[in-house]
Amino acid sequence: MRYLIYTICFFCSVTATYGQQTAIDTNYTIQDSVSIPTRSGIAISATIVQKKTNLKPLPVVLFYTTYYQGKTDDFFAKLSADRDYIGIVAYARGIRTNLKEYAPYEHEGTDVYDIIDWISKQTWCNGKVGMYGGSYSGYSQWAMVKNIHPALKTIVPQVAVMPGFDAPMENNVPYGNILGWANDNIYKNKPYDRGLVFEWFNNGASFRSLDSLGNQPNPIFQKWLQHPDYDSYWQSMTPTPQEYARINIPILTTTGYYDGSQIGAIQYFKLHNKYNKNANHYFVIGPYDHWGGQSKPQKNLMGYEIDPVANISMRELAFQWLDYILKDKPKPEILKDKVNYQVMGTNEWKHAPSFQTINNDTLTFYLNHKILVNKKPEKKAFERQAVDFKDRESQNNYYTPEIIFDTLDASNGLIFKTEPFISDFSINGSFTGNLFATINKKDMDVSLALYEQTPDGKYFYLTRYVGRASYAKDNSKRQLLKPNKKESIPFNNTRFISKKISKGSRLVILLNINKHPFEIINYGSGKPVSEETIKDAKEPLQIKWYNKSYIKIPIWKPKE
Numbered sequence: 278m279r280y281l282i283y284t285i286c287f288f289c290s291v292t293a294t295y296g297q298q299t300a301i302d303t304n305y306t307i308q309d310s311v312s313i314p315t316r317s318g319i320a321i322s323a324t325i326v327q328k329k330t331n332l333k334p335l336p337v338v339l340f341y342t343t344y345y346q347g348k349t350d351d352f353f354a355k356l357s358a359d360r361d362y363i364g365i366v367a368y369a370r371g372i373r374t375n376l377k378e379y380a381p382y383e384h385e386g387t388d389v390y391d392i393i394d395w396i397s398k399q400t401w402c403n404g405k406v407g408m409y410g411g412s413y414s415g416y417s418q419w420a421m422v423k424n425i426h427p428a429l430k431t432i433v434p435q436v437a438v439m440p441g442f443d444a445p446m447e448n449n450v451p452y453g454n455i456l457g458w459a460n461d462n463i464y465k466n467k468p469y470d471r472g473l474v475f476e477w478f479n480n481g482a483s484f485r486s487l488d489s490l491g492n493q494p495n496p497i498f499q500k501w502l503q504h505p506d507y508d509s510y511w512q513s514m515t516p517t518p519q520e521y522a523r524i525n526i527p528i529l530t531t532t533g534y535y536d537g538s539q540i541g542a543i544q545y546f547k548l549h550n551k552y553n554k555n556a557n558h559y560f561v562i563g564p565y566d567h568w569g570g571q572s573k574p575q576k577n578l579m580g581y582e583i584d585p586v587a588n589i590s591m592r593e594l595a596f597q598w599l600d601y602i603l604k605d606k607p608k609p610e611i612l613k614d615k616v617n618y619q620v621m622g623t624n625e626w627k628h629a630p631s632f633q634t635i636n637n638d639t640l641t642f643y644l645n646h647k648i649l650v651n652k653k654p655e656k657k658a659f660e661r662q663a664v665d666f667k668d669r670e671s672q673n674n675y676y677t678p679e680i681i682f683d684t685l686d687a688s689n690g691l692i693f694k695t696e697p698f699i700s701d702f703s704i705n706g707s708f709t710g711n712l713f714a715t716i717n718k719k720d721m722d723v724s725l726a727l728y729e730q731t732p733d734g735k736y737f738y739l740t741r742y743v744g745r746a747s748y749a750k751d752n753s754k755r756q757l758l759k760p761n762k763k764e765s766i767p768f769n770n771t772r773f774i775s776k777k778i779s780k781g782s783r784l785v786i787l788l789n790i791n792k793h794p795f796e797i798i799n800y801g802s803g804k805p806v807s808e809e810t811i812k813d814a815k816e817p818l819q820i821k822w823y824n825k826s827y828i829k830i831p832i833w834k835p836k837e
Contacts, residue, residue, distance in 0.1 A: 313391070321369075333403075337402050338364055341392070386423045397426070430526060436533070449748040456491070460493065525555070530542055534621075535566045561594065614628035642828050659822055673689045704774055714822050715821040716761075718800075718818055719802065722796075723742075724790065790818065
C-alpha cells in the first residue's frame with residue numbers, strides 16, 4: 278500500500294530584482310516575484326509578506342517549495358506574517374522562472390544556503406531565520422544543514438522525504454506514481470492521462486517506457502530510473518556522518534504512522550542522534566497521513582476515528598516551536614521528551630528520551646503453516662506461492678486506502694495469524710525480520726503487511742514493508758538471488774506504529790509479491806527492473822517460504 282495514497286558570504290555585492298507587482302491588501306504588504314541571486318547564477322523566485330504594521334526588523338520564516346499553486350501560495354507566507362515574522366515562500370530553481378533549470382533534489386543544499394544568506398542581509402531581517410514545511414520542503418531543510426548558514430537558528434522538517442531512501446523509491450522499489458510527480462508539479466506541463474498505468478499494465482511494456490506511452494518524455498523520471506541503487510547520486514543530497522555531527526541547531530521533526538515519507542523522517546532523526554550525541558532534536562508522531570503530519574489531522578483517517586488527544590495541528594505545533602526558538606516563548610507542551618508518540622486506542626501521548634527506551638519486550642513469531650508461532654519450529658517446512666506475471670486478468674497485492682476492514686483479501690498472498698492474546702500490550706516501533714525463501718528466478722519485490730484482527734473479527738491495518746529482495750542486504754548494491762537456492766531476505770526499514778493491542782486480538786501477516794498497475798513489476802530476470810517487459814516473465818515465479826522465516830515486533834507490556 279502506498280500512502281498517496283527536503284562559510285562565508287558568496288556575494289560581495291547583492292541586489293534583488295523585484296517584479297512589477299507589489300500588492301497591498303488590508304493587512305499585508307506582499308512583494309511578489311522577488312528574484313534572489315545564487316552563486317550558480319540562477320536566480321530563485323520568491324514572495325515576501327509582512328504585516329503593514331510591522332516596520333522594525335523581525336525574524337524570518339522561510340518556506341521553500343518545489344510546488345507552485347499560484348497566488349494561493351501566499352498563504353504559507355501569510356501564516357508567518359500573522360505571527361509577526363517576515364514570511365517568505367521561495368521556489369526551487371526553475372519553478373516560476375525557466376523550467377529547463379529545474380532539477381529536483383540536486384541543488385537545495387547550496388540554493389537554500391544562498392537564499393538565507395540574502396535574507397540575512399535585508400534591513401527587515403533581525404538576523405534570525407527559521408524554516409518549516411513538509412515533504413519536499415522538509416527534505417530541503419535537511420539538504421541545507423549540510424552546511425548551516427549562521428543566520429539559520431532552527432528547522433522544522435515535517436514528513437520529510439529522503440531522496441533515494443524513501444522517495445522516489447522505497448527499499449529500492451520505485452513508487453508507481455513517480456512519473457506523475459516528476460511531471461505534474463511542474464505547473465506548465467500537461468498531466469498524463471489517468472488511464473496510462475492501466476495501459477502500461479495491460480500491454481506489459483517496460484516501466485521505463487511509461488513516459489513514452491504517455492507521449493511526453495520526462496528526463497527527470499528517466500534520470501531517477503538510472504539510479505536504482507541507493508548510490509552516491511542520492512546519498513550526496515543529505516548530510517554525511519561528519520555533517521550530522523556538526524548540526525547543533527534545535528530541530529523539530531513531525532510525521533505520522535500512515536505517512537508515505539515516515540521512513541525518511543525517522544532516518545534523519547536516527548542518523549542525527551547517532552552521529553551527534555548531543556543533538557537537540559525533538560520528534561512527534563501520531564495517527565496521521567502525509568497531510569496530517571504537516572498540517573491538521575483528519576478526525577476520521579481512512580475509516581479510523583483517531584483518539585481525541587491526537588487531534589493536534591502539526592502546523593500550529595511548528596509555529597509554537599518557531600516562537601520558542603526565535604522569540605524565546607515557552608516550549609510546546611507536548612514536547613515532554615525527545616520522542617513523543619500517540620498510542621492509538623489509549624487516548625494518551627507517551628514520551629521517551631529515545632527510540633531505544635519506548636519498549637520493554639520484543640515478540641518473535643515464525644511463519645509456520647499459516648500460523649505465527651512464538652517458537653522456532655523443530656520440523657523444517659515451507660509454504661508455496663506462485664505468481665504468473667503474464668496473467669493480466671488478476672492482480673497481486675493491490676490494496677484499498679482503508680485502515681479497518683471486515684475481511685482480509687489475500688490477493689494471491691499467504692496469511693499467517695497468531696493465537697489470540699491473553700492480555701493487553703502496545704506495539705511501539707518498527708517491526709523487523711528475516712524471510713528465507715527459494716525461488717526459480719533471480720529477484721522479486723516482497724510485501725509484508727501487518728494487521729491486528731480484533732476480537733470482533735475486523736482487521737486493523739498497522740503497517741507494511743515493501744522491498745526488493747536483491748537489495749535486502751545492502752540498499753546500495755544489487756545482489757541477485759540464485760535460482761533454486763535458499764536465500765536470506767532480511768528487512769528492517771519499516772514504518773513506526775504505536776497502538777494498543779487488546780486481549781483477544783491476533784496479529785496477522787499478509788505476505789505477497791507485487792503485480793498490479795500502480796507499482797513497478799519485477800519479473801525476476803535479473804535485468805534492470807525498469808527495462809523488463811512481459812516478455813521477461815516466462816514461467817511463473819515459484820516461491821518456497823520456509824518456516825524459519827520470522828518477524829520481530831517491539832512492544833510495551835504493562836508490569837504485572
